[in-house]
Amino acid sequence: MDIYTAEKADINKRIDLYLNEELDEISRSAIQKLIEKENVTVNGKGVSKNYKLREGDTIEVEIPEPEGINIEAENIPLDILYEDDDLIVVNKPQDMVVHPAPGHYSGTLVNGLMYHCGDNLSGINGVLRPGIVHRIDKDTSGVLVIAKSDLAHRELSRQLAEHSMTRIYNAVVYNGFDEDEGTVSTLIGRSQNDRKKMAVLKTGGRNAVTHYRVLKRMGKFTLVELKLETGRTHQIRVHMAHIGHPLLGDPVYGPKKQIFNLQGQVLHAKVLGFVHPRTGEYMEFSTELPEYFNKLIDRFEKIN
Secondary structure (H helix, E strand, O other): OEEEEOOHHHOOOEHHHHHHHHOOOOOHHHHHHHHHOOOEEEOOEEOOOOOEOOOOOEEEEOOOOOOOOOOOOOOOOOOEEEEOOOEEEEEEOOOOOOOOEOOEOOOOHHHHHHHHHOOOOOOOOOOOOOOEOOOOOOOOEEEEEEEOOHHHHHHHHHHHHOOOOEEEEEEEEEOOOOOOEEEEEEEEEEOOOOOOOEEEEOOOOEEEEEEEEEEEEEOOEEEEEEEEOOOOOOHHHHHHHHOOOOEOOOOOOOOOOOOOOOOOOOEEEEEEEEEOOOOOOEEEEEOOOOHHHHHHHHHHHHHO
């Protein structure tokens, strides 16, 4: 189950339009069918597709599992940073899909988690996404928290919806910066030209805020730290491209031609912090940059 909280910018927005922006893998017509079948609730109650949101509304979406699909546990090595009865924190490598989806029913993080945790994963998101509270792109590496109990899943989802989690990324982007730090604040929504892409919009979309700080200037490229105030789909990639600094290795929002034999955007989820759902203790996890990332930095330093 996916849980969202309507913000001030969402007031009077139709529920189907709102979810069309949030659910990047589902068409608007499919969303309307979910609403009709009451797989979508607002504040615990079914609504029509014409329902207009109010600030603070809690939206829960349950996506039925496709029939005839059996997800297998696989003995995939996991880089586990922390684990208890409620949650597990892992460092996901680049080129690993978080959960099964069309074209990726094996080799995902979920397949590995099922082997490691057995039945001890939250069932709120069904058999395709057990325990998955949030995700990062296949080509993005870094820290993820997974819920083992339903209590943890609901509480972590609430923190995610309220943007109270600490999420800090490192990235290599094109071009140099005149300033040392700054903030990008825009509306982000589905691209009108390509539904698979997100875009900065003048109207519609949802408020998105990214804080950036220069860590190292490397000639034509820059190593930056990026702190998310919100967490929209592809937010970092869209925002950096919007201000003229697309991520190196990102063929979707940056130059199409890949250089340096990269396998995707040079982006690492370095820090994740949250309040433990049972103990109330704030926990924060930090990871080292992956090897390919450091080799790239070393290469630029030698050139410059």
